[in-house]
Amino acid sequence: MNDHYLKKLDRVTAILTQLQSKPIVRAQDLAEKFDVSIRTIYRDVKTLENAGIPIIGEAGSGYSLMDGYKLPPVMFTKEEVLSFITAEKLMQRFSHESLGSHYKTAMEKVRSVLKYSDRNLLANIEKQIDIFDNYPKTEDKIKNxxxxxxxxxxxxxxxxxxxxxxxxxxxxxxxxxxxxxxxxxxxxxxxxxxxxxxxxxxxxxxxxxxxxxxxxxxxxxxxxxxxxKNPNGNKTIVKLLVDKKIMRHLGNSKVYYGLTEEKEAENGFELTFETEWIDEGFPRWLITFSDYAEIIEPESLKTTMRELVQKVSKNF
Structure with a gap:
């Protein structure tokens, strides 16, 4: 079997998986996903129909499997099996409590359909993967x-x-x-x-x-x-001129405080923010690097910063 037919077999199998996992699958989306022409997708769908797969729909609208049609469990590749355990570790660390328990039962079902060798692979590798984070977990007040x-x-x-x-x-x-x-x-x-x-x-x-x-x-x-992406009308626009040497230390915090534009200037970076925390949160963040930043606007933020600095100086 030459390379062309191997690629076609892989693509047709993948299209079948898409049909199993989604209510409607558009030919255009499949063509973009597999980087082929729409006509090629039409031929692949015809191949599935000729193999006895009951596909509903037609070119130009979308395809779906006939309601109630069942297929044998999907076989996973070794790379997919390893990705499951990595995703499980991420879910344990970062998922919300109301999602974590459902993901755990879902993974148990996935494990149950794996080949014996793949189950051993998971058992051997899961203790070799860990995710470290220093954030405290938030507690659920409402179940699910x-x-x-x-x-x-x-x-x-x-x-x-x-x-x-x-x-x-x-x-x-x-x-x-x-x-x-x-x-x-x-x-x-x-x-x-x-x-x-x-x-x-x-x-x-x-x-x-x-x-x-x-x-x-x-x-x-x-x-x-x-x-x-759209402000809700309660945000204040802030513009800062920040020294280049401090930029790398701001990291993701500048995004958290509403960064919308970052433009390099001759003597630094001009940062534009849209923030809802102009009275408290934003000034207290700005004071951590205020010796490397100049407020361009608004004037009210300059007043807030002076008052905050005065309060801090009284404690020292």
């Missing part, structure tokens, strides 16, 4: 909170939450969740808040109570990244 939130997104229904702010104030909100994301060791949701009539970001460990409602979404939403 993230799966419940994800269900509300899939079903497009509102949820009602009791939320505690950083100032210890508690409010009840009805929200329509756009998406969930993990950043700087915390899980967040981005949601449309019906109380504020605007999009808001909520830290999941500050949700004290959650209930899924029957009320459907008021509007359709796009992808979560569409909302993370």
């Amino acid at each position: 909170i993230i799966p419940t939130i994800l269900e509300s997104i899939a079903e497009k229904v509102q949820i009602c939450i009791d939320y505690k702010t950083v100032n210890e104030e508690i409010s009840t909100r009805t929200v329509e969740v756009v998406g969930v994301f993990f950043e700087f060791n915390y899980w967040y949701i981005i949601a449309y808040c019906t109380l504020r009539n605007d999009f808001r970001q909520f830290r999941i460990d500050r949700i004290l109570k959650l209930s899924k409602m029957q009320t459907p979404f008021l509007q359709e939403y796009g992808q979560i990244n569409d909302y993370r």
Whole structure:
């Protein structure tokens, strides 16, 4: 069998896997994934149909397997088996508690269908892989909170939450969740808040109570990244001129504090931020490298920094 037919066999098998794992698979997406023409994908799908695989759909719309059709368990390669154990280690360290238990049972099912040799491979290698992090784990206040939130997104229904702010104030909100994301060791949701009539970001460990409602979404939403890129109207634009020698020490912290643009200048880097923490969080972060930074705007931040420096100097 020549190389052409081996590649075709691998691609057809991979297309079958895609059909098993997704409700609808578009020919255009498959063509981009395997770097072939759409006509080649049409021929591959025809090959599967000729082999007796009941595929529903047609060129130009999308393909799916006939409902109820079952295939034997997928066989995993050795590289895929090793990737499972690496992913499991990452999940143990960084996943939310409400997700970790479900991932553990899912991995047990995966292990159960592995070949005996592959199960031995996992047993021998899992103690040789570890993930080190120094962040404390956040505790769940609500069981299965993230799966419940994800269900509300899939079903497009509102949820009602009791939320505690950083100032210890508690409010009840009805929200329509756009998406969930993990950043700087915390899980967040981005949601449309019906109380504020605007999009808001909520830290999941500050949700004290959650209930899924029957009320459907008021509007359709796009992808979560569409909302993370757009300011919600409560942010202040800050511009700093930062010495080049300190830049490498800022790392990801500058992203955390709202960096939107980084432009090299003759005497440093001009950094632009959009921050919600102009009164407390941002000034206290800025003071850690303030001897290497000049505030371009706003003027109010200069006043805040002078007052903060005066407070600090009194303690020393």
